[in-house]
Amino acid sequence: MIIQPRTRGFICLTAHPEGAAENIKNQIEYVKSKGEIKNGPKKVLVIGASTGFGIASRISAAFGSGAATIGVFFEKPASEGKLGTAGWYNSAAFEKEAHSAGLYAKSINGDAFSDEIKAQTIELIKKDLGQIDLVVYSLASPRRTHPKTGVQHSSVLKPIEQPFTNKTVDFHTGVVSDISIQPVDSTDDINNTVAVMGGEDWKFWIEDLKAAGVLAEGVKTVAYSYIGPELTYPIYRNGTIGRAKDDLEATVPAINELLKDLHGISYVSVNKALVTQSSSAIPVVPLYISLLYKVMKEKGIHEGTIEQMQRLFAERLYNDVETPLDDKGRIRVDDLEMRADVQAEVAKLWEQANTENLEEISDIKGYRDDFFQLFGFNFDNIDYNKDTSELVQVPSLA
Ligand code: NAD
Numbered sequence: 353m354i355i356q357p358r359t360r361g362f363i364c365l366t367a368h369p370e371g372a373a374e375n376i377k378n379q380i381e382y383v384k385s386k387g388e389i390k391n392g393p394k395k396v397l398v399i400g401a402s403t404g405f406g407i408a409s410r411i412s413a414a415f416g417s418g419a420a421t422i423g424v425f426f427e428k429p430a431s432e433g434k435l436g437t438a439g440w441y442n443s444a445a446f447e448k449e450a451h452s453a454g455l456y457a458k459s460i461n462g463d464a465f466s467d468e469i470k471a472q473t474i475e476l477i478k479k480d481l482g483q484i485d486l487v488v489y490s491l492a493s494p495r496r497t498h499p500k501t502g503v504q505h506s507s508v509l510k511p512i513e514q515p516f517t518n519k520t521v522d523f524h525t526g527v528v529s530d531i532s533i534q535p536v537d538s539t540d541d542i543n544n545t546v547a548v549m550g551g552e553d554w555k556f557w558i559e560d561l562k563a564a565g566v567l568a569e570g571v572k573t574v575a576y577s578y579i580g581p582e583l584t585y586p587i588y589r590n591g592t593i594g595r596a597k598d599d600l601e602a603t604v605p606a607i608n609e610l611l612k613d614l615h616g617i618s619y620v621s622v623n624k625a626l627v628t629q630s631s632s633a634i635p636v637v638p639l640y641i642s643l644l645y646k647v648m649k650e651k652g653i654h655e656g657t658i659e660q661m662q663r664l665f666a667e668r669l670y671n672d673v674e675t676p677l678d679d680k681g682r683i684r685v686d687d688l689e690m691r692a693d694v695q696a697e698v699a700k701l702w703e704q705a706n707t708e709n710l711e712e713i714s715d716i717k718g719y720r721d722d723f724f725q726l727f728g729f730n731f732d733n734i735d736y737n738k739d740t741s742e743l744v745q746v747p748s749l750a
């Protein structure tokens with residue numbers, strides 16, 4: 353099959369298996385180039401393991417400290433005449449590379465919010481690994497069926513009190529325009545978003561893993577959050593998704609309590625704004641990211657998901673000194689994004705940005721490149737006019 357990018361709105365409907373493999377190989381090479389992560393994790397569960405920060409975490413653990421990994425994700429498998437999703441091809445490529453390097457890697461494809469997938473994961477840990485020493489929680493989803501009530505919650509991206517008007521970009525066309533987003537209709541919008549992206553499911557995972565006795569002494573767990581600049585506060589940190597992040601962060605003490613007798617610990621890491629399938633769906637944020645990329649690349653401090661996760665592991669979670677935390681107890685690997693000089697320059701560019709000057713003052717090209725690479729496109733060394741097999745399987749699921 354000849355596979356080309358096909359987009360609808362901010363999503364790409366196709367994914368290229370060889371390109372996905374290239375993306376994974378590049379990430380593995382980066383992690384190897386940074387050397388061994390001393391005292392790194394050895395047996396790791398990654399929930400949300402197939403794309404974005406999750407696959408980068410899995411790669412950092414496996415190729416940074418030789419960890420056995422179990423990855424849980426929700427992806428469409430490749431089948432006869434039908435393409436799999438990018439996360440499917442990423443996972444196929446990851447397992448193949450891990451197995452050739454002699455590393456244990458198995459995956460579970462299904463709804464991580466469900467009790468069934470949690471039970472299935474626990475069985476696999478018991479059978480193959482005994483206990484795990486790191487749980488990475490990297491889910492991003494628009495909806496969650498609550499395992500206890502059966503209610504399906506859908507998250508929304510809305511401001512809370514007032515309508516929010518600001519600039520946004522259609523990153524495909526480069527057209528900058530004003531967008532106005534109406535605030536939540538009722539507290540239901542907030543509650544539903546918290547139910548999907550808040551901390552409850554992370555806690556459910558840790559409760560079940562602990563009750564099953566599959567968490568090792570000294571276990572660590574980490575989930576990911578975002579803060580960002582004031583200009584996105586109304587739609588992000590002070591909006592519905594921000595309430596969910598507040599809830600996620602507020603879950604840390606409860607999880608620490610659960611892990612106390614194992615001398616375990618939980619963290620939320622605040623990560624940098626990056627192009628992922630999830631972030632491209634948030635209004636205003638893609639324009640901010642394309643300006644941020646420009647400024648950070650000029651300063652030589654740009655990082656992608658793999659640089660972020662390798663640094664999180666090597667310099668925060670597993671460094672020899674105590675993990676540095678902010679005044680709210682969070683890990684900050686958004687430190688470079690939030691530097692005052694970076695933010696001042698982005699704010700200045702934000703005022704200027706319009707359709708006419710966008711190519712010049714922003715890194716919209718870098719945004720697009722990253723976006724298409726998420727789906728295995730835009731790699732120079734791959735011939736996209738050539739026939740390729742779409743029927744690539746995840747070895748442990750084949
Ligand atoms: P992503 O969309 O790339 O990854 C989401 C992952 O969750 C995928 O592996 C997907 O398969 C999995 N998933 C979704 N629903 C599932 C379900 N029901 N069952 C099992 N797996 C499911 O997203 P991302 O940007 O890497 O986000 C991961 C986390 O990082 C989120 O908490 C996000 O808020 C946070 N974060 C993102 C950014 C950013 O700029 N992208 C910045 C800081 C923090």
Ligand code: NA
Nearest residue numbers: 404405406490
């Ligand atoms: Na992820």
